[in-house]
Amino acid sequence: xxxxxxxxxxxxxxxxxxxxxxxxxxxxxxxxxxxxVIMELTFAPGAAFGADEHRLPEILVVTSGVFGDGTAExxxxxxxIATPGSVHFPQSEGGCTVLAFHPAxx
Numbered sequence: 001x002x003x004x005x006x007x008x009x010x011x012x013x014x015x016x017x018x019x020x021x022x023x024x025x026x027x028x029x030x031x032x033x034x035x036x037v038i039m040e041l042t043f044a045p046g047a048a049f050g051a052d053e054h055r056l057p058e059i060l061v062v063t064s065g066v067f068g069d070g071t072a073e074x075x076x077x078x079x080x081i082a083t084p085g086s087v088h089f090p091q092s093e094g095g096c097t098v099l100a101f102h103p104a105x106x
Contacts, residue, residue: 010040021047022090027099035105043067043092052090056104058082065096 001007008027015023021044028038043065060067060080067074070089074080082088 013040015042019047019049021045022049030102030105037100037102037106039100039102041090041098041100043090043096043098045093045095047092047095049090051087053087054082054084056084056102056106059101059103061099061101063097063099065092066094067092067096067098 006028010025010027013025013027015025018024018041023042025040025042026037027040028036030037040063058081060078060082062074062076062078062080064076066076067078067080068089068091069080070091073093
C-alpha cells in the first residue's frame with residue numbers, strides 16, 4: 001500500500017438502519033484532521049426520508065436505481081450537489097443506492 005492511502009470495502013462495513021427502509025454503510029467517518037464523510041445509502045422500494053435540510057454541502061452519486069428529491073427523479077450516474085441551506089426530500093419509488101459525500105463533515 002502506498003503511504004497516505006487507505007483502502008476499505010463496503011462489504012466489510014456493517015449497515016446501519018437510518019429508518020425502516022433506508023440503510024447506511026459508513027465508508028469513511030470524519031475526524032478533527034479531516035471532517036469529510038463518505039457513506040453508501042440504500043433505499044428499499046418505497047423508502048422516504050422526509051425533509052433533509054443541509055447545513056453543509058452534500059454530493060450524491062446515484063449508483064443504481066432511481067433517486068427522488070421530492071420534485072424530480074435521477075437515474076444511475078446522476079450527480080446531485082446540495083449547497084448549505086438547501087432542502088430536499090430523499091426517496092425512491094423503486095429502490096436505489098447512492099454514495100453520499102460530505103466534504104465538510106455532517
